[in-house]
Amino acid sequence: MELAWVGAAYGLGLLASRFGLPPLVGYLGAGFALWGLGYQNSALLKEIASVGVLLLLFTVGLKLRFASLIRREVLGVGGIHLVLFALLLGLVTLLLGLSSNAALFMGVGLAFSSTVLAVKLLDDRRELSTFHGRVAVGILVLQDLVAVGLLAYAGVKNPTPWALLLLALPLLRPVVGWILEKSGHDELLLLYGLGLALGGASLAKALGVSPELGALLMGAALAGHPQTSELSRTLWGLKEAFLVAFFLEIGLMGLPSASALPLALGFVLLLPLKAILFFALFIAFGLRARTAFVTSASLSSYSEFALITSVAAVEGGLLPESWGQLVGLVVAVSLALAAPLNRSVHNLFQRYEPFLLRFERKGLHADDEPTSLGGAEWLVVGMGRTGGAAYKMLAGQGYRVLGLDADEGKLEFHRAKKRQVRYGDAEDPELWERLDLTGLRGVLLTLPDLEAKLRAARGLKQRGFSGVIAATSYHREEDPLLQEAGVTLISRPFAEAGERLAERALGINLVEEVEDPKSAETAPS
16 A cells, blocks of 8 residues: 555656656645545554644744744735634535534634645745745744644644643744754654654643644754754755655545535635735735735645544534535635645736736835845855855955845844845846846855746846856756856856865865975984
């Protein structure tokens, strides 16, 4: 059976990627295909899927900033959208003959957005730490907190009076951080991260709270620690492999009867309304059209939590058993539609930008980006390790340098070192359209994401920028794409690091060869 899971997931995942779709669309298809062949869900697959979700939420916690949870656009948009869309869906299900309690559970359950999908897609695009990524994650966390309360009300999970102690998990930072530093860089680091995720989940479960929330808060206990990036990278492969089981599990729930398919289609057709309502609320709360559009796309799916509420309602006799499969299909279809939408969300915004900008409110926005470089001669876009080293070298040579990054954590780190850095999203076409490039000699694109580098280079090229556009490249097949986009200098960090090391080694060797003869001449016989 395990071979069938892996084989089907790989085969259909590969097929989906060949058609330009995210592999997870293939994983969902594999689940339905296996169900059609008579395979059923199992305890093993369920456990693997559960661990995958816990690892995903734990890594989100590693990048979580609690300040982003109390922003007005998170609480306001998240709260208003939840109430309005839940009322709409509740009314629809009430008209279908469900009881008021069942309609409430279905309405709220389908009003939530998929945490697993949104976080995974943002993580794949390296946008979890951007402004829109933080807003999306904040709303998802808010929804998860409401979910805990709803399940408690339903009697599915009853939090103990000690459940609020989970909010104190970040206070363990000195202890868990000290152990993290002692865990090295190999398998002990992997085991420690896995243990923290499972430990936080187990504690939350014992307190009657969602295990996913416990894993997220345990990750938050380490947020901002210098070694969290390495820990996240170490857990990445395990997390991605285990998450495949989650998507297989949804497909293995099977299809509803043919008579229920029109109803499922109706729920799916409400998805655009869900996204439009998010967009309108973000605009009303003063965000730019691009941020509103990209964030709305991240939240335009039905949540896996709807599966939990529907099962609870079926077990409580509020819903007929067929509704469990119907909700499973609706959630699966919403995930399959949202995945390619988010893959091309930046292209879509660029295509419809003139239309979408009509809705943007005038004046200052919370997510505004710089228009002036402050007299900088060099611009470093992406202030990670490579970008930070480039900034330091240029500044050391006496040049005026400005760094741009969309990650507030990196910006704070460099500001503490008195470096000139500002918030800026390289994938935002408006950044390159409005930025004053006067006096700029060159731009260094040290971002890890290829698409972000291509968009930045194209934006500079469209502005007629004639200075140096340098970019890092981690794969040779990226080079022609970067050159076509307008990059004039390509650096391969890994290859050049090896070449530089060899040069230094040869330099030492030459010095020794020159010094040895002199030593031999002066040495006593």
